[in-house]
Amino acid sequence: MPKDNFSTQAALYAKFRPKYPEELYDFVLSKVKSFDTAWDCATGNGQVAYRLSETFKDVFATDISQKQLDNAQQADNIHYAIAQAEKTDFQANTFDLITVGQAIHWFNFEQFYQEVLRVAKPEAIFAAWGYGTLTIDNEEANALFQDFYQEQIGEYWDAERGYIDEEYRTLPFTLAEIESPRFEMVYQWTLAELEGYLNTWSSVQKYIKIHHENPVDGFIESLKAIYKSSDIFTVNFPIFMKVGFVK
Template identity: 55%
Template sequence: MKDNFSTQAGLYARFRPSYPKEMIDFVVSQVADKETALDVATGNGQVAGALSEHLKKVFATDISQKQLDNAIKKDNIVYSVSPAEKTGFNAQTFDLVTVAQAIHWFDFDAFYKEIYRILKPNGLFAVLGYGLLYTNARADRVLHDFYTDIVGPYWDPERKYLDENYTTIPFPFEEQETPKFVNEFTWEFEQLIGYLETWSAVQHYIKQNNSNPIDLIRETLREAWQKGDKKVYFPLLLRMGKLV
């Protein structure tokens, strides 16, 4: 598993979009026993925090201590540092295992072997994520050019799984039907820029060029943003399964 987010852990906690309540509620509604959950690659603990409202105990792991230092704190959440592929938990521990916006970084074979080991026989595994945001038409044109042409060469190869809406990831489970969800926000321009700063491709560009690629579009994007309704939409991705 790659660690692309420790350097911008603070930005990640401030600007990464959360998942809507109705999506979390749906996932939890499919869990038979609401005792213990694990959120893998928890980052700033967004999903762990949401799950803690429904399950008695939530464990959350990440390979980045900096991410965990910025994570949501709740009495029934226990954070620890570990790779997704080797969690260290006992066999058949969890009623629910989730991974949000991170599974594309994993060694699939090793990770799924671990899920089969730590998930209870009647447990649920859920993959969450979100695709490329969209907003008003003018800003979308700027953002698409930025995503594809300016920082496009700096995305890790694994990004393709998100571009393909997680439909092409291996998924060795008995898949469950899921509804479609979309996340909607009203953002100030600074929130949009802050979110772009969290992109791993932006950070790769900065490291290789000693300059921020956002500066290349900042004023054009600002102008387009000011002429729109400032609504931001994220198409949400959800795949759920049970042990075969």
């Protein structure tokens, strides 16, 4: 049974999840040979599907969460549907590009790669990427954040989070791999934006479900000794990728 860790906070997810840089798309699209059809798997808030809709004739975007799809970005050539990553109704040899943003670590790898091989066209491109734990440009604030991430809510992460912490280095990958650069996302945030992002975490939602209180509240309060509510600070997310082609 696939895990749905994000329906509860779908609206927050759509509002506060980081946006991938254009350089990432430029790299992926530079490998694609035809721009007829793309599949964005585990589309979440639809940000990848929306960007691909500017380049591809048709984009098919799937997720297991109806609430996520209800909050997804819309375009006339995006076709949203509920589907498991490992089992879809797509016809064989359909897609020129298959993408997975910040989600492949949740999948059954063997079954998913079988599905990729089934629905991809020959020489199609597959690209999966994730982003790691953010860092804050203030040393004291970053130390507080790392303690929050590792100590206060560390035990509430599912085991699959380990693939993110390991930056996909240990992620099984059975396609013909293409060497990929690293990217980053850099933002100027306020405490409210950091708070909104942290509340999208599955670990935070699990903590709330168990303890009936939000651990983010206390963490944000601790940062108020460093920042005023109107202060702007820099956060940085590393991005890592697995890109390959279907033989």
